[in-house]
Amino acid sequence: MSSHAFDEGGLQYCPFMPVFGAPQVMFERGSGTELWDSSGKRYLDFLCGIAVTSLGHSNPVVAKAIAEQATTLLHVSNFFANPVATRAAVQLVSMLEAATGEQGQVFFCNSGAEANEAALKLARKFGGRGRHGVISAYGSFHGRTLAALAATGQPAKHEPFQPMPDGFRHVPFNDLAALEAAIDPTIAAVLLEPVQGEGGVVPADPDYLRAVRALCDERGLLLMIDEVQTGFARTGEWFGFQHAGVVPDVVTLAKAMGNGFPVGAVWAKRSVAGVFQPGDHGSTYSGTAIATAAVSAVIDEMHRIDAPRLARERGAELSAALRALPHVTEVRGAGLLLAMELDGVDAKTVYLAALERGLVTNAVNATALRLAPPLTVSSAEIAEAVAILRSVLEEVAS
Ligand SMILES: *Cc1c(COP(=O)(O)O)cnc(C)c1O
Numbered sequence: 063m064s065s066h067a068f069d070e071g072g073l074q075y076c077p078f079m080p081v082f083g084a085p086q087v088m089f090e091r092g093s094g095t096e097l098w099d100s101s102g103k104r105y106l107d108f109l110c111g112i113a114v115t116s117l118g119h120s121n122p123v124v125a126k127a128i129a130e131q132a133t134t135l136l137h138v139s140n141f142f143a144n145p146v147a148t149r150a151a152v153q154l155v156s157m158l159e160a161a162t163g164e165q166g167q168v169f170f171c172n173s174g175a176e177a178n179e180a181a182l183k184l185a186r187k188f189g190g191r192g193r194h195g196v197i198s199a200y201g202s203f204h205g206r207t208l209a210a211l212a213a214t215g216q217p218a219k220h221e222p223f224q225p226m227p228d229g230f231r232h233v234p235f236n237d238l239a240a241l242e243a244a245i246d247p248t249i250a251a252v253l254l255e256p257v258q259g260e261g262g263v264v265p266a267d268p269d270y271l272r273a274v275r276a277l278c279d280e281r282g283l284l285l286m287i288d289e290v291q292t293g294f295a296r297t298g299e300w301f302g303f304q305h306a307g308v309v310p311d312v313v314t315l316a317k318a319m320g321n322g323f324p325v326g327a328v329w330a331k332r333s334v335a336g337v338f339q340p341g342d343h344g345s346t347y348s349g350t351a352i353a354t355a356a357v358s359a360v361i362d363e364m365h366r367i368d369a370p371r372l373a374r375e376r377g378a379e380l381s382a383a384l385r386a387l388p389h390v391t392e393v394r395g396a397g398l399l400l401a402m403e404l405d406g407v408d409a410k411t412v413y414l415a416a417l418e419r420g421l422v423t424n425a426v427n428a429t430a431l432r433l434a435p436p437l438t439v440s441s442a443e444i445a446e447a448v449a450i451l452r453s454v455l456e457e458v459a460s
Contacts, residue, residue: 092119127359147349174290174316175205189250201261251284256302259291263401268306295369298397323356373397
């Protein structure tokens with residue numbers, strides 16, 4: 063996309079801070095799995111704004127809930143209650159209780175990073191002075207705010223912003239011995255993704271997660287699971303930790319929770335949530351009516367369509383089709399959060415060629431393409447996307 067995209071208001075330079083790469087396409091409109099760019103060209107969206115629009119673009123149920131809330135009540139602050147946030151919170155604690163068997167409490171925020179910030183503060187308050195450390199994994203991604211960045215196990219992302227906040231330690235993912243060796247009396251919690259999304263769609267070994275749970279119990283540490291990318295049915299269960307049958311103490315959520323409306327949440331078991339006292343944490347927008355209207359609509363609609371079943375069924379279909387493609391050496395992930403590992407072809411090249419042919423994906427690293435279509439994707443759309451990928455892979459490799 064050339065710079066003239068910004069010329070409309072007479073501006074001769076890009077008005078955005080240069081933190082993102084140059085965008086390739088200007089999208090104007092979306093419906094279900096489909097997107098249209100400013101020239102009217104149609105695309106299939108197999109990325110969903112990074113696993114966000116799981117119910118498809120312009121989902122009518124979510125759109126109606128947001129529109130009706132916009133003309134009823136947007137926001138009142140946390141000096142007061144509002145029925146919309148209350149309903150969404152009850153729905154959320156019910157879902158987590160069904161998944162964990164634990165009663166819990168939620169705090170609403172506005173993003174995944176904020177959800178993790180709240181979890182990290184909860185861990186510090188839980189641990190007490192001198193026991194504020196958090197262990198997370200290399201390859202992890204927990205957000206861009208300073209503490210969430212410190213928890214993120216990607217040293218290159220820390221470098222320009224050193225010194226990082228104190229108390230963060232990283233260990234190789236899926237390596238129990240390394241985790242055990244990193245525990246000392248300063249550690250309060252372990253923070254892990256059930257599938258490392260930004261790290262290349264790398265699932266946690268279920269045995270590893272179970273062993274980490276046992277270790278946390280033994281050492282009195284919190285097990286905090288970052289479900290920002292995996293939560294809300296994306297992996298074929300409501301939450302990614304359910305694949306391993308572990309019960310976390312703290313769960314962070316965002317992305318698909320608002321289907322594109324910015325919102326996040328942290329959930330904790332009541333005994334853990336109760337370490338927060340009034341004044342310990344907050345946000346102007348926590349539980350704002352407009353965002354929680356979107357959350358309730360997403361939860362209602364995902365239950366109505368049985369979103370985990372759709373993720374499992376369409377995910378099995380998509381992964382089987384991807385495995386049959388040329389130059390694909392591995393398909394990994396769960397449900398509809400998948401990556402295909404490419405042999406001898408550059409993922410960025412494949413991404414660009416697919417985009418040119420009307421398929422939105424993501425080169426999650428140099429050798430793997432990430433796919434996260436809406437959970438409402440049809441079999442016909444999967445076939446269409448796979449045909450595009452086949453043509454691209456045949457051509458790029460020749
Ligand atoms: C996207 C993501 C985050 C950060 O969420 P933001 O809404 O971008 O702040 C945190 N954790 C995981 C696992 C993510 O995928």
